[in-house]
Amino acid sequence: MQRNVSTTVRVKLHSLTNRKADLLAREYEAFQTEVHGGDADLYSATDQQASKVQRQKDPNPGTEQPVVLRNDVFDVAYDEDTVLSSWWVKVPVYDPDKGQGNSIWCPAHVPRKDEQLVHEGNLRDSELVRRDGDWYVHLVVKRSVTVQDEYDDVLAIDMGARWVATCAFLSDRKTTFYGEEVRHIREHYKQLRKSIGKAKPRQGQQVVERIGDAEARKVDDRLHKIARQIVEDAEERNAIIVVGDLGGIRKDNDKGRYVNDKTHKMPFARLLNYIEYKAHDAGIDVQLVEEYDTSQTCNRCACEGVRATQGRFECPECGLDDNADKNGALNIGKRALGKFSKPLSEAGAVLAQPETQVIVQRDDEPANLPLLVDSTPSGGTPRL
Numbered sequence: 301m302q303r304n305v306s307t308t309v310r311v312k313l314h315s316l317t318n319r320k321a322d323l324l325a326r327e328y329e330a331f332q333t334e335v336h337g338g339d340a341d342l343y344s345a346t347d348q349q350a351s352k353v354q355r356q357k358d359p360n361p362g363t364e365q366p367v368v369l370r371n372d373v374f375d376v377a378y379d380e381d382t383v384l385s386s387w388w389v390k391v392p393v394y395d396p397d398k399g400q401g402n403s404i405w406c407p408a409h410v411p412r413k414d415e416q417l418v419h420e421g422n423l424r425d426s427e428l429v430r431r432d433g434d435w436y437v438h439l440v441v442k443r444s445v446t447v448q449d450e451y452d453d454v455l456a457i458d459m460g461a462r463w464v465a466t467c468a469f470l471s472d473r474k475t476t477f478y479g480e481e482v483r484h485i486r487e488h489y490k491q492l493r494k495s496i497g498k499a500k501p502r503q504g505q506q507v508v509e510r511i512g513d514a515e516a517r518k519v520d521d522r523l524h525k526i527a528r529q530i531v532e533d534a535e536e537r538n539a540i541i542v543v544g545d546l547g548g549i550r551k552d553n554d555k556g557r558y559v560n561d562k563t564h565k566m567p568f569a570r571l572l573n574y575i576e577y578k579a580h581d582a583g584i585d586v587q588l589v590e591e592y593d594t595s596q597t598c599n600r601c602a603c604e605g606v607r608a609t610q611g612r613f614e615c616p617e618c619g620l621d622d623n624a625d626k627n628g629a630l631n632i633g634k635r636a637l638g639k640f641s642k643p644l645s646e647a648g649a650v651l652a653q654p655e656t657q658v659i660v661q662r663d664d665e666p667a668n669l670p671l672l673v674d675s676t677p678s679g680g681t682p683r684l
């Protein structure tokens with residue numbers, strides 16, 4: 301089955317002349333001014349994007365927002381005969397010397413593993429990002445992937461505040477909990493930033509920025525490992541991956557600031573991105589299903605249950621007493637299969653179509669099976 305998917309490729313701009321670096325920095329700062337409600341000169345198409353970000357996200361004053369590059373005003377070119385760089389990105393900027401919009405071609409590094417994708421893919425709206433004083437373009441590339449039509453199992457993922465991902469197979473309910481340490485990394489750096497802000501109010505800002513970069517790298521590294529493990533597990537059992545959609549997990553979701561509070565605290569969108577990329581390379585489909593009600597519903601009898609304690613789900617009807625995140629993941633898997641009593645999501649409907657067949661053999665397991673935990677969590681093992 302062919303599926304159209306979007307992938308983000310991180311392209312680093314390099315060897316910039318002073319003039320180009322200045323124009324990029326000017327455009328970037330002007331964009332920050334606009335998204336925070338001010339007025340500055342920008343390339344006209346980018347100006348419109350800034351207003352849109354301002355309207356839809358209304359970002360907090362202290363935050364930096366990536367410059368949105370509309371797909372019809374930037375370009376990527378490849379020329380292997382150019383000495384300085386084989387790849388070039390054309391970035392639209394406002395040119396104060398000319399008093400109008402202009403474009404600058406910047407030497408760029410496209411990761412080797414992504415070159416084919418950038419050659420063949422269809423470029424969508426992308427982003428200009430500054431990190432550690434370097435410039436990156438996060439290219440969004442639309443591509444067509446071939447995924448299998450038939451699967452033997454469902455690997456359901458519930459993304460949550462405690463575990464970044466709780467993964468459960470529908471066939472035997474084998475469950476793995478991933479990434480509590482991601483939360484610890486984030487909490488650690490949050491404290492660090494707070495104490496530095498208090499101790500050194502003047503130099504604090506620069507130090508805080510560098511700490512932010514270190515945090516981002518650590519979290520990113522962890523997310524890649526988690527995604528790799530999840531996809532390997534799915535491959536081993538020939539399982540389709542279904543992910544509970546928090547209603548805003550997608551970056552391009554228009555809900556902006558009104559998304560579920562969960563999505564602000566953990567990097568779910570990025571994890572989903574990595575899972576999708578690796579899964580599609582392996583020919584495995586990834587489907588999103590609505591997460592609505594999956595944490596309050598009993599996965600065994602579909603009745604409404606209670607979360608008696610944090611992390612615990614109890615059903616007053618059938619007596620199920622299980623890990624709450626595992627219960628949520630199983631509900632997500634069942635919803636994808638159309639076994640859930642609530643209305644099917646769009647993704648569930650797609651799954652129910654004959655071209656995708658999922659054969660899950662066992663569905664009458666006892667409620668409590670041993671849980672597998674991928675690390676030794678310092679915040680306490682899920683109770684069994």
Ligand SMILES: [Zn+2]
Pocket residue numbers: 598599600601602603615616617618619620
């Ligand atoms: Zn029940």
